[in-house]
Amino acid sequence: MKTDITYLGKIIRVDSNVVEVEVCNDIPSSAPIINGRLYKIGQIGTFVKIPIGNILIYGIVSSVSNIPNKADDLSNFGYGSRFLSVQLVGEKIGEEEFEKGIGTYPTINDEVHLVIEQDLFDIYGKKDDGCIEIGRHSSSENLSVYADIKKLVLRHCAILGSTGSGKSNTTVSIVKSIINDYNGSRVVLIDPHGEYSSAFPDAKVFKINDATSPLYIPFWLMNFDELAYFLVNAKPIDDSKPEYRLLRELITTFKKKNNILISGTIDQNFITADSPIPFNVRELWWEMNWWLNATFTTSDRDSQTITTSTQTSKGDYLNLIPASFLPYATNNALPHKSRHGEYYSYEKKILSRLKDSRYDFLFNPGDITGLAPNRDLNDLLNDWIGSESKLVILDLSGVPFEVLDITVGLITRFIYDSMYWGRHETYTGKQRPILMAYEEAHTYLNKNDNNSYSKVAVERIFKEGRKFGIGALVISQRPSEISETILAQVGTFVALRLTNSGDQSIVKSSAPDNLNTLIDLLPALRTGEAIIVGEAIRIPSRVRIKLNQPRPTSDDPDLVKSWNKVHPENIENYKIVVNKIRQQKN
Structure with missing residues (x-):
């Protein structure tokens, strides 16, 4: 009703997915306080609701002006009027749960109201057995945002953002939510720079030349x-x-x-x-x-x-x-x-x-010889995906760059083949799905590399993995360089701050929700803040990701503190560094 404190205005134009709203001039404040909470009228990216009988239609504010879009005759609009363009995103019928998509469209002069915190709780609902917490809604610190774990994993996911936007922290948040909430979960994280072992002290980490858990990949595993x-x-x-x-x-x-x-x-x-x-x-x-x-x-x-x-x-x-x-x-x-x-x-x-x-990790794979009395490939699979550890990190920081492509492709194809040929077994395949996470994906899944073995293997997961219980997560700062086949199969995008226009356009064109309003906010996002769109989330949302401790080693150095120190010259300083360069060993 117009007398409600949440009343905002009326609809003056309806398009296929956008409505134009004239904000009422009688509203006493542009920032009303409702139930003790301050709300900003016309804030870009905020929600509004349109009540039609027992139906609530929800939309997101995409633009604000004092002139209506496509207005032919400005004389009909009063001085001081404000106008909102609102993209429709979904509806809630009676006591049923919120659903994306519009079944009933509003009409001219229908009322438009502010969405308050209680409405947001109605939209996002409570956490159930099939969800994990992604973060908190940017509009409310009390509102948790959940993702459908099945759709997040098996429909594939991408975490995208410029350097320093919080990609690694977001990856840690999602992986921790999975392994903490689900005792039978299993995740394999491909870590080219060796950043994540510090964030997951309980994970099983395989690393080249490691004394306790060396990474071996037998060369004869290649086709x-x-x-x-x-x-x-x-x-x-x-x-x-x-x-x-x-x-x-x-x-x-x-x-x-x-x-x-x-x-x-x-x-x-x-x-x-x-x-x-x-x-x-x-x-x-x-x-x-x-x-x-x-x-x-x-x-x-x-x-x-x-x-x-x-x-x-x-x-x-x-x-x-x-x-x-x-x-x-x-x-x-x-x-x-x-x-x-x-x-x-x-x-x-x-x-x-x-x-x-x-190349010793390929040519001399320890006791993985396949011949008695040593171990065979089944033991390698047990190490990677069959152990009690829910998270396995394959640290590829010691892999020469020229064979990184083949190494990632080999790991991916081997695990894919094990899931395919084990699809009817009780301990793997569809009976125990797996998430493959690919950090720095643009370096080996580049769309311009027509001879990439890793790209072929990972594309196969994105196209067919769901049927055999394999989901994939790609993490990248340059989505414009990633294989288009991979991006086309991504069901959920977690997009942090992206300043490059080419990267922004890739997300905008690839995102499964046609909601450019939120995507346009990408350059203005704060560190650790993300736009989440796609199948795994009920409604496209702007979300704050909590800061995780311990952190991956991808955080920035403390430059000011370091440069304020006096570093005495020592002629012996770089001997260790040079030896590591020569031996390619940490």
């Missing part, structure tokens, strides 16, 4: 395309080259030798170059080197075999010592030079990889 790219920088388009096809055949042969594994014996007829079967890559190198450098008692290519070679020493492939042969003659005399030069470029590249200690 052939990944392995060929990693070992010799070859791509599938090279399939027409004989050396590429010979490499495939050689790897397949080596894998078939090791078909009796800890997890079971594999029929050799089903083993291909893509099968995750262990083999010794040093022996692969030795074999290539042998055929390149051997000399023979025959010049005929087809007759150049092990029995016709002049081998004087077998060498030692485990220590990268090649076989020795009698030197070939420079004329037609014996012995003859090898005519098997197909592996010339490949052999040198593999040797270079094997000698690079940065």
